[in-house]
Each structure stands twice: as structure tokens, then as C-alpha cells.
Amino acid sequence: METIRPASVADLAAAIASAQGAGTTLALTGGGSKRALGRPVDAAATLDLSAFSGIVDYQPSELVLTARAATPMAEIADALAGAHQILAFEPPDLGRLYGRKPGGGTLGGALAANLAGPRRVKSGAARDHFLGFSGVSGRGEIFKGGAKVVKNVTGYDLPKLMAGSFGTLAAFDTVTVKVMPAPAEVLTILIGGNDAHAAIRHLAWALNSPCEVSGAAYLPAELTCHSSVHLVRGCGTGVAAIRLEGTANSVAARARALATDSSLWRYELPSELSRTLWAEIRDVVDILPYPASAVWRVSVPPTAGPDVVDAARAAAASAQDVAAYYDWGGGLVWLATAPGGDSGAAAIRAAVARCGGHATLVRAPDAVRALVPVFEPLAGPLAALAARVKAAFDPARILNRGRMVAEPGP
Amino acid sequence: MKMPAPDEAVLSRRMQIVADLRRIVPGEGVIDAEEERRAYECDALSAYRQLPMVVVLPSTTAQVAAVLRYCHENRVRVVPRGAGTSLSGGALPLADGVLLGMGKFNRILDVDVANRCVVAQPGVTNLGITNAVQHLGYYYAPDPSSQIACTIGGNVAENSGGVHCLKYGLTTNNVLGVEFVTMEGEVLRLGGKHLDAGGYDMLGIVVGSEGLLGVVTEVTVRILRKPETARAVLIGFPSSEAGGECVAAVIGAGIIPGGMEMMDRPAIHAAEAFAKAGYPLDVEALLIVELDGPAGEVDELIQAVEGIARQHGATHVRISASEEERLLFWAGRKSAFPAIGRISPDYLCMDGTIPRGRLSEVLRRITQLSAEHRLRVANVFHAGDGNLHPLIMFDANDPDELTRAEAFGADILRTCVEVGGVLTGEHGVGIEKRDLMDTMFDDTDLALQLRLKCAFDAEGLLNPGKVFPVLHRCAELGRVIVRGGKLRFADLPRF
Ligand SMILES: Cc1cc2nc3c(=O)[nH]c(=O)nc-3n(C[C@H](O)[C@H](O)[C@H](O)COP(=O)(O)OP(=O)(O)OC[C@H]3O[C@@H](n4cnc5c(N)ncnc54)[C@H](O)[C@@H]3O)c2cc1C
DSSP states (O other): OEEEOOSSHHHHHHHHHHHHHHTOOEEEESSOTTTTSSSOOOOSEEEEOTTSOSEEEEEGGGTEEEEETTOBHHHHHHHHHHTTEEOTTOOOOOTGGGTSOTTOOBHHHHHHTTOOOTTHHHHOOGGGTEEEEEEEETTSOEEEEEOSSSOOOSSOOHHHHHTTOTTSSEEEEEEEEEOEEOOSEEEEEEEEOSOHHHHHHHHHHHHTSTTOEEEEEEEOHHHHTTOSSHHHHTSOSOEEEEEEEEOHHHHHHHHHHTOOOTTSOEEEEOHHHHHHHHHHHHHOTTTSOOTTSEEEEEEOOGGGHHHHHHHHHHHSSSGGGOEEEEEGGGTEEEEEEOSSTTTTHHHHHHHHHHHOOEEEEEEOOHHHHHHSOSSOOOOHHHHHHHHHHHHHHOTTOOBSTTSSSOOOOO | OOOOOOOHHHHHTHHHHHHHHHHHSOGGGEEOOHHHHGGGSOOSOTTOOOOOSEEEOOOSHHHHHHHHHHHHHTTOEEEEESSSOOSSOTTOOOTTEEEEEOTTOOOEEEEETTTTEEEEOTTSBHHHHHHHHGGGTEEOOOOOTTTTTOBHHHHHHHTOOOTTHHHHOOGGGTEEEEEEEOTTOOEEEEEOSSSSOSSSOHHHHHTTSTTSSOEEEEEEEEOEEOOSEEEEEEEEESSHHHHHHHHHHHHHTTOOOSEEEEEEHHHHHHHHHHHOOOOOSSOSEEEEEEEEESHHHHHHHHHHHHHHHHHTTOSEEEEOOSHHHHHHHHHHHHTHHHHHHHHSSEEEEOOOBOOGGGHHHHHHHHHHHHHHHTOOEEEEEEGGGTEEEEEEEEOTTSHHHHHHHHHHHHHHHHHHHHTTOBSOSSSOOTTTTGGGHHHHOOHHHHHHHHHHHHHHOTTOOBSTTSSSOOHHHHHHHOTTTEETTEETTTTSOOO
């Protein structure tokens, strides 16, 4: 397959414009780390955006960073660390989940996939920190959306639409994100228990407190053994994990405020171990180390999380075929299922339909992802609207054709 | 202000249209009498008034859908309206349009503490949501100063902010889902009690779309537990430069206050005269920094902020000693608009955002412009996020003053864009900033946004004349549409 690697925005626009004219479908790639996320793309050529790399402007006191879209996440993280700041949406590094090296992601890719880590419950997803961009639409036109300041309502909020559009609407050249101060300390309260419903009630109790909880996850007993944090690995039960971040005094005071019944197994993890545990929860692969299985990411109302898991288990050939843990207070379920058949799609999606939400087949063999909708199928009128929105930006459907929904040929 | 020319064919069918609408929304839900329609002729940008052709007040989603379907079939324009507190003219009626008032959608539908959210109808006021959950210890975070009056539907349409949005986000960061009805009468659900979208983030686009994409008939918002403590510090500075530097230093120190507001001398004096908040009158800039959270943390951060303030030359530092005092500090700031209203017959509230580092430069420019346009101005500023509200004082009875006030406002907004900022941080474009859109966006940018509009409302019947310069006007000008002799965007509908 031909690879086009434009070096400037003008080249990028020319490349897309000529592809549009010729009806040449393009597979967009930044670092290529998430190529296996989404449906297999039907493309005649690869549009390699890796030349658009480097931080353009970073002013810590403005809480804004502007970078070329294919700037590696590692470079962004380093620059931010120098000013004690972070991307508050805590983007996961999904590289290893796809059997690749870690650290391959780019900022534009994280935004295009609308990534979000455990801090989603407090600070939002990529969408909430994506302030502005410039890029090229499927029409080959250079355009921009949003701006470079933290507060802006001028015109439609195009960065929101771009977040999670997986390169199907435009190719970004430059992006601007909101950044936040890095917390000085992290503390994690671990509470032992084997009942997912009870654990989620614990998480809700913590999230519903004034303690500004910034992570709330539950790992069942069959998965705690995978953590590299010895306290979690060796506890022998499931573990609810509640994260507190801030200054040392504040974190300690909030941990005291979240006092639990003395009959419960409870432990407090200090900063370094906390960081390790939450990185494992964020990046998935450490907790679900099953390279052959399909992996689902399911977003539902927090109290409904266990119902989705129950439904997936009930439909599986054997209950052991399904492994699952919960983040976002129960609202994000990571499920590993047997990769054959529909990988559990029918049961999982039926359960999601009952409570509201969406299920994404994050990892599965190409053949499965070509057959099973990777993203939650939309109801008729909404699907039609999505198609009209796609056409507004990319009428010839040349950008990442088929990545989000099955699309017929030209 | 040029609005789309009224459609004579629609006006001539007015009686028939009113009768048809009465069949959809029976009883008092259709308002035809002129004196009753008057109540809807403007929003809070009251310099612009237009009597709507007819007012419709539906009370169910099915009625909204039927009204929109009818209007779509009969090519009748529709302007949605919440409480009419828009400061940008977003709810200004059209002479040939249906004014769709959402006031009857005033019920809280579900309080779901376990999932930390509330489902409300769009006509519930912003404060009404907090009121529904505060006995349980929760609140809804975005807090526009107009919160006792403005509706959550209006907040969604404008993506409204408030003094606490630096830490807690704007409306868009706090809305989980909506039910909304397209101009064709289709009822769609976006989001719900879960987070993020499975496909395109349509919710993210609908929030802040100023009533141009659909009519919101239900809103799900997340609620937060009330912080354990909140305390505020009042800090006076001998110059706005010093105040601006203090703000940057607070954020540079890794502190994100719950709120961080700044006022200049004229605003301080007006607010103090109005609210007797105990503001120092011998300072050029006054900061209110509120820290909220666990008590221990708040005490620690208050001290840190006080230290930073002194390093930056603060001449006045007072820390709220009680909840009453904290609320008093805010009372002054929150009544800044009515306070200006008392010293001037009319005022225009501008709403640009700038990179904070450019604050003193922009304030100097505003002072110059004030002299050039011979109009007084007072500045209040959401300092934490760079959102500036210059309040331009004038007398609307004097047409020349109105013209000058608008020219002054436009100059301020152009300055905001020049320094890397934007036309509006929270009040929306509406009609007020519509004709300035091209200072921020070029014709390609605008065309793409219009195409997005077309994906939702192909005939351009929903709230036309707002946000985007009227397209046929652009065509008349030629400047925007014709480049290098080629007709651009020939495929775009003209409305
Ligand atoms: C004194 C004062 C202080 C203010 N302070 C702030 C502030 O601190 N922060 C801030 O952000 N704003 C502020 N505002 C502006 C205003 O209150 C907000 O923009 C508010 O969200 C408007 O809500 P509303 O219900 O009054 O909407 P309206 O004014 O009735 O309508 C506003 C826009 O929303 C659309 N709309 C309304 N309801 C719906 C619906 N159900 N579906 C689709 N579209 C709809 C209308 O078509 C219009 O375009 C202030 C206004 C005043 C008068």
C-alpha cells in the first residue's frame, strides 16, 4: 500500500484534496499505536501524519499547551512534568494491550480516540480538555475549530466532535489542550471484599463524599493476583480502590474522613505504589493479561456495571471465559471474553441497552471486528445524523473509511 | 442588526398557522394576542426587540416534536427560548417565526444519588437543580450569576459558565445527556447516565449550539457533593498588572481555586455602593479567590494564596472568617451587573476571553477605547480562566450612544481576538457577535460549521440569523463567497 507522508499543512491539504478528487481512501496514522482500535480500515493508501510533531507553545500559567498533532505522548508528558503539570484526563497507554511497545501514542491520537483514564470521574475525558485544533477536512480544506484559551463558546464546539471521531472527519495538524497542575501526593484506600455490588456501593460512598475522589475501581479476586503491587496481589480477595490526590496533609485528612467499618480489610497505599496500581488499572493489559481474548470497554451508569458482567457470563460457554473489572465507580467495565463467535457482543449489548450506555470492542481479531460492530450501533435516526455529519466534513468518505461503522464502497 | 427577511408567504398564512398550532398545543399554550406576545419580544440583550409571529408553550416532548414537524413541513422558522436571560440575543424572536417557550418543562424527573445525577426538564432553573438535591448535600456546579432565573435548557444551549467553572467546568463538562428534537420532529437521545459517547460526540456539539441544532426537551446533569468548606480571600492591589501577576502566580503554584474573580476600580466602586460588601475603595484591582474542599486543605491553600498575594504587592488582604462573610464577598461580585445598572441607564456586557498573560495590555487598550468612544466602562473578570466582562455604560435612548457602545464593544472583542483570545467565553455569539465571527474564523471555518448546521437542520429553519452571518448577505458582499473568480461553497444552502 502506498504511504503518503506530507511535511507541511499545505502538502497535507493537497494530498487529501487529490485523494478526494480521485476517490482514493486514506488510512490516517500518527504513531500507529491504536491502529487495531476500531474496525479494520478499508484504504488504498496510508496517510502518515508523523511529520506533524513537536510542541509549539506551552505556557504553564495559562494552563494551555499547543503541539503538532503527532507529538509523542512521552514528549508531552516530559514537558508537562517539567512544570509539575499533567493531562488531567490521564490518557491510557494502550500499546501493550495491542502487543506493541508502550509509549507509541501521540497527542492527536489520544484526542481522536477520546481516551480517558481513571480520573475521568473527577476531571473528564480527552473531550473535556481538547480546546482547539487546526487540520484538513476530507474536502482537502485547511480549517480550524475551537481556540487556544481555556474558556470559549464561539461557534460550535468542534473539538468535542473531533474527540472520538477516530480520524474519520479530519486530519489534525496542530492541537491545543488544557493542562492541569500535577497532584503532589497520591494515596489509595484499598478495601477488601468479594461482592461486586457491595464494592460499587463503597465506591459510590467515596465518590459521593466531599473528599474529591479521583479514582474509584474494583478488581475482583481472580484479577487482583495480576497486579504488581504486592498488597493487591497477595490480598486473596477482591479489592475496591479509592484514590485521593493533593497535598500531603489534605490527602491524609481525606483518608481519615473516609473511615470504614473496622471489620473490613483496609489498607492505604502510599504515592509510588498508588501510581503503579492506577497505571495498571488505566492501561488494562496488566489486569487483563490474556493476549488471546477479546477486550470490551463498556460505559454504563455506575450501578449497572455488574449487570453487564453477569449478562456476559450468562451468555458465555463457561463463566471462566469472562474476566472483568470496574473503573469509574462501576461505570466503566473492562471485560475480557473468548474471542470466537461474536466475542459476547449480543449479550453485552443487550445488557447495555437495558441500562443505557455503550460498549466498544477494543480488541479482537480482525475477522471479528469486521463482523461485530466495534462501536455501539446507533439507533436509526442517530445513525443517519452521524452519516450526515460525516458527509459535512468528508463527503467522499475517504478518511478512515469503515473505521467507525461499516460503510459500503463508493 | 440585519435579520433574515420575513417570509411574506408565512406571514400571509399567519391565522391558519396559529389555528393549526392550537390543534397541536391546545388551550393557553398558543399565544396570539399582541400584548401577551410583547412579553417575549426580547431577551436580556434588550436593545434588540422583535415581536414574534406567535408564541407556543408546549408541555410535552410529543408536542415539541409535532410543532417542529409542522413548522418544518410549512417552512415556518422557530426560535427556542428558556428564561430569556441570554446576553447575546440568542432568543430574539423573528417576525415570521414561532417563539417556542420551554417554560412549562419545569419538572425534576429523577434524582439518582447512587449514579450522582439529576434528570430535569429544560425549563427547570439552574438553581432549581441545586435546590432539588441540596438537602442531600449535593449541588450542580456551573453557577451563572443569573442562576435563579436562567433555565438548564438555556444553559445547555449557551454552554454557560459561572464563577466556579475554572475548577468544575462549564455546562458541557457537567451534562451527561439530553433528549432533543430536531427541526424535522425527530426525538433523539444523546448520552444518559453514563459517560462519553460510543460514536461521534453529538452531545458535545449540541451543548453550546445556541438553539440552532435542535430543541432540548430533557437534560441529565451530574451533581457533586458540596465541598466540606469554602473560604474566600479578598485581595486589593494598587494596579491591575499586580493583580494579573498574582493570578498567574497562584496557578503557577499549582493551585486551582474554586473561583478567582477580579474587578477594576469602577466595578469595585459600583458593586460596593450597591451591595455594601466591604470592598476596599482605595485599590485599582480587587481579587476574590475562593478555595473549597476539605477543611485542612483549604486552610493550607488560603495561607499559600495570602503569601503569593503579599509577594505581588497586595495592599489589602482579608480572609472570610465566616460563611456570612464569604457570601458577602461574593454578593458584591455577583451583583456587579445590577450595580452598574444603577449608575447607568443601560449597559452592554461583553464577554471575550484572553490569554491571562495579556490582561494588563488589554485593560490598557480598553481604557483607551473608552476615551475614544466617550463611554464609561467597568471591568469584571473571571480571572482564573481569562474571561473578561467589560460593562459598557450608555443610554439607549440616545441612538448615538447605542451606536458608540456597540462600536466600543466590537473594538474590545477584536482586541481579544488579536491577542489570541476569543469573542465569547460563556454568553454565546447570538446576534450580538454574529458579524464579528469572521475576525476569528475564515470562510472555510465558517462554511464547515454551517455544513454541520445543515446536517441537523437542512432548511435553516431553527433560530436563523443567530451565530452565523446571514449567508445571502455574504453572497451580496461577494467577499466571502467569491474567491479568485470561483464560486465557493456553491453547494451550500442559502439561508
Ligand atoms: C444578570 C445576568 C447574569 C448572567 N450571568 C451569567 C454568567 O455568570 N455566566 C453565563 O454563562 N451566563 C450568564 N448570563 C447569561 C444567561 O443567563 C445564560 O446564557 C443562560 O444560559 C440563558 O438561559 P435562558 O434560560 O435564559 O435562555 P434564553 O435566554 O431563553 O435562551 C438562550 C439561548 O438558548 C436557546 N434555548 C433556550 N432553551 C432551549 C432549549 N430547551 N432547547 C434549545 N435551545 C434553547 C435559545 O434559542 C437561545 O439561543 C447572565 C445573564 C444575566 C441577565
